[in-house]
Amino acid sequence: MSEVHAVRRSALRDRCAAGGWAAALISRPANVRYLAGSAPAGSALLVGPAEDVLVCPGDLPPDASGARVADGVRLHRLPTAGGDAAVAAAGLAASAGAETLAVEEHHLTVARHRALVSVAPRMRLTDVAAAVEQQRLVKDEDELACLRIAAEITDQALGELLESILVGRTERHLALELERRLVDHGAAGPAFPTSVATGPNAGAAGHLPTDRRVEEGDFLSVRLGADYRGYRCEIGRTFVIGPSPDNWQIDLYDLVFDAQRAGREALLPGAECREVDHAARQVLDSAGYGGDLSPWMGHGVGLEIGEDPQLSPSAMGKLDACVPVTVDPGVHLPGRGGVRIDDTLVVRSEADGGPELLTITTKELLAL
Amino acid sequence: MSEVHAVRRSALRDRCAAGGWAAALISRPANVRYLAGSAPAGSALLVGPAEDVLVCPGDLPPDASGARVADGVRLHRLPTAGGDAAVAAAGLAASAGAETLAVEEHHLTVARHRALVSVAPRMRLTDVAAAVEQQRLVKDEDELACLRIAAEITDQALGELLESILVGRTERHLALELERRLVDHGAAGPAFPTSVATGPNAGAAGHLPTDRRVEEGDFLSVRLGADYRGYRCEIGRTFVIGPSPDNWQIDLYDLVFDAQRAGREALLPGAECREVDHAARQVLDSAGYGGDLSPWMGHGVGLEIGEDPQLSPSAMGKLDACVPVTVDPGVHLPGRGGVRIDDTLVVRSEADGGPELLTITTKELLAL
Known part of the structure; x- marks a missing residue:
């Protein structure tokens, strides 16, 4: 090195x-x-x-x-x-x-x-x-290798949590357990404070864990990431607690999923950063959620969890190959909860197979 | 408020x-x-x-x-x-x-x-x-009440750890467990990154937890603190792992204990900050450890973990009543380990009973 x-x-x-x-x-x-x-x-x-x-x-x-x-x-x-x-x-x-x-x-x-x-x-x-x-924008192979390991650790920590019993546990405890598991699997620590949000808190951007306990019927959204040798990735997933989701939960989930997929598919070398934001945002916008969205639909990651480029409506500049970014749209309905889906990907040309997904935990709507 | x-x-x-x-x-x-x-x-x-x-x-x-x-x-x-x-x-x-x-x-x-x-x-x-x-230097009763609760939480978390089996566990895991226990007992989070140092790492200021495992015969030093409503305290203790400490361990412990007591006893309204530093430092200095000591023997705490006053040789100013500070001398012998003892106290006049000790975990040398 x-x-x-x-x-x-x-x-x-x-x-x-x-x-x-x-x-x-x-x-x-x-x-x-x-x-x-x-x-x-x-x-x-x-x-x-x-x-x-x-x-x-x-x-x-x-x-x-x-x-x-x-x-x-x-x-x-x-x-x-x-x-x-x-x-x-x-x-x-x-x-x-x-x-x-x-x-x-x-x-x-x-x-x-x-x-x-x-x-x-x-x-x-x-x-x-x-x-x-x-x-720092374009990463070399050593840097990408660190990010891949960080993502692998993150997927493992999340996967183990999903196998445990969740009902009755507090947001704070689930967040601590995720952070412990990140370290178990070789992370230097969490890449940023882990967010666990249940029920009405689910899907809220930047939610900090509280003492609210997981209940049947809740949306549960988590956002976490490992720091491996200084390199930080991010994953966000939303689940439903209980035997089967309500219709409004399925509809909201499908909508955010579509927005996130549109954002992921827009990640190509040469794409304008604001086009990527637009691709995800307009899906949510046309469903009537435009007013309350977060100001970006993704951002660069590396030695810091929020680095350039920003994927926002006012962002200047284009994406290059080998730039790792998140795509992280979400919708939060005050009082009811919401959905947030977040991946870390590396921009790659279509000849190279298109965007490389680092965080591979399933994005099906799981009922836990 | x-x-x-x-x-x-x-x-x-x-x-x-x-x-x-x-x-x-x-x-x-x-x-x-x-x-x-x-x-x-x-x-x-x-x-x-x-x-x-x-x-x-x-x-x-x-x-x-x-x-x-x-x-x-x-x-x-x-x-x-x-x-x-x-x-x-x-x-x-x-x-x-x-x-x-x-x-x-x-x-x-x-x-x-x-x-x-x-x-x-x-x-x-x-x-x-x-x-x-x-x-922010002199705290009001509400602020001191928060610090007292932060210290109580910290003592509880540390006390529980001491009841568990330590040999074979890594510094990183012990640190995470301490942080989980802080939150269990009502902390908003750790006041600063928890330090757990074993064997040759013990006693090193600012040591960050590694994957080294606790072994028989080790010194084990920990430093942790709770954040309660934004107010942050600090405790540091050193233990010996195994049935009985070696003579060099007992001698080093007694020395640091004496230095820390001298520092605590110097905490009175009107005392020069550098006098407090001197009281602790000269004990270690006269035993031949003067060259490698940390630049301060304590510091203020409150909404930040390291705030004014600094208890250092070059510090200007005097202590006031109702100023919470740490007294935290230590000695680290490269390759062998060392001892650090750290309390949070509130400066009080002798008429008010002298310095109020917030972190009450025993300072006897425990063999765990």
Whole structure:
């Protein structure tokens, strides 16, 4: 993997050269990890001018810093506690004679930025903007392999839960059990807080588990994902509790299923992101649910659970091959519950077999 | 509780008046929650000039926003998705005629700050600095009651774990089980990622659970805490696995115990924060462990797990009554393991009985 990180940093160096910047200071943790192989808490990565240096706070003992860095990155631990790694890295850049340093203005706070200026008053600070996020969009084979394993773990955890007795258990307990099972199967942890929603809560976007217990007749919707080596996937499924679903439940499920399938089928290299959103959204819209839908029908995944691209009506840009995204439409009827169906897929050309589905748990409406 | 929040906002308004600011824009989540009673993801609170407004992103459906705000706060949901609540709040302040707006420069990124400027170019932005963090230092009775319950939950979860069989189980599983038990007993969740460290990992600050299994003869150190209504406490204990500890284990334990007791006994209103650090640190220092100690011997807790005051050699300021802090010294011997003992206490005068210990699990060296 080390060579991979060197290639990534080299691409950022090219971006610096094009911008006329001597060096770039990367502070956003997912970006640091992408370029250096690891991102100890509070660390910052200086790319160039002379060398690449990962600056780590002096607060953690060496064995807790998790600092196994990629080849070609020098590890620099601050000698004293309480220091700011980004400020120290800016000082290193200035000492090395950098005249212009590109920083992540979308990550640095105003106060930290001011501290950078004061440590290197003669160095010009500019904005590296989303240069690293752009690099992260298209995944390489190692990254896709991590996402595939993350999805496999997620499917296993969900599959085991479905074999257990659900009635009478609380949303909170089911969520904890899913997270335990993710770790059982090799996840570093959950990719995001697991959502379990029952009855009237089912299908609500971003629902956080409560003490409500599963009851007969409920919709039950879950959303979970594994973090495997930093790579995060997402699955969402909705079930019915009891011997057989009501008609309104079947109808709502079929509708969301159709919307989600339309979104999945729109995932092709070259497709506009907003077209994918539209494909799923218009199915729900034409059934009269347009007003209350979530603002996107899917989003990129990788080292962060919500990264570019966004699949939303206002999204600019097109999909490329090897971009992993979710397709996650849902409808929530206040007081009654609802349905949400969510997969992680990798965009592939039709010649390559079309979109690659990573989360393979069935999307039939199961009555549990 | 609502009146409490109004009083807190009124104190911030006084600070604004003293600074000549028309209004304050609070974006740091713990500060928003402290002043408004709740802090939905991505929200921002405008305090003044005419009224107090909690601005929430339009992305979440109403039932997922968790927006039960305190009396006297108007809830304003952005009409469209993807908007920035802080930027919208700055716009509201400008429309209301505010000439100067104090913002949290230690929380806003450079990019967001620029967006604020562009939405209200004639309004002067200044720095509210740590005004709200200062207000949060001394806790009221409601806050202390939440911390007491958080500590009770934490003691229960730890106590139950100690009754179970530990040998052969992995750090990761023990950590997950502790977190499940926290929720079982009423926590909203863990206050921070639970640390379980065995054998050579024991006693290492900030250790993240691995797949190492508990073995006979190990030191086992755990650090956990409950989040109860947003308030977070912390406990750390170290045990020995097997019938009886080795002599070196007993000696190291006694040493850290002495250091931790010295720190606890130094907690009095008016004590310098660095004196408390010194009291604990010098015990370890004089035994020859001074070089590898963590940079603080304790820290404040509340709506965040690491808040002011810091108990460190360079800390300025004195302790007040009703300030909850941890005292958490430890020693880690690379390759062998170590000991960490950590309590949450509330600073009280001697007339009030001295420091109030919230985490009451025994600090005897248990052989499990």
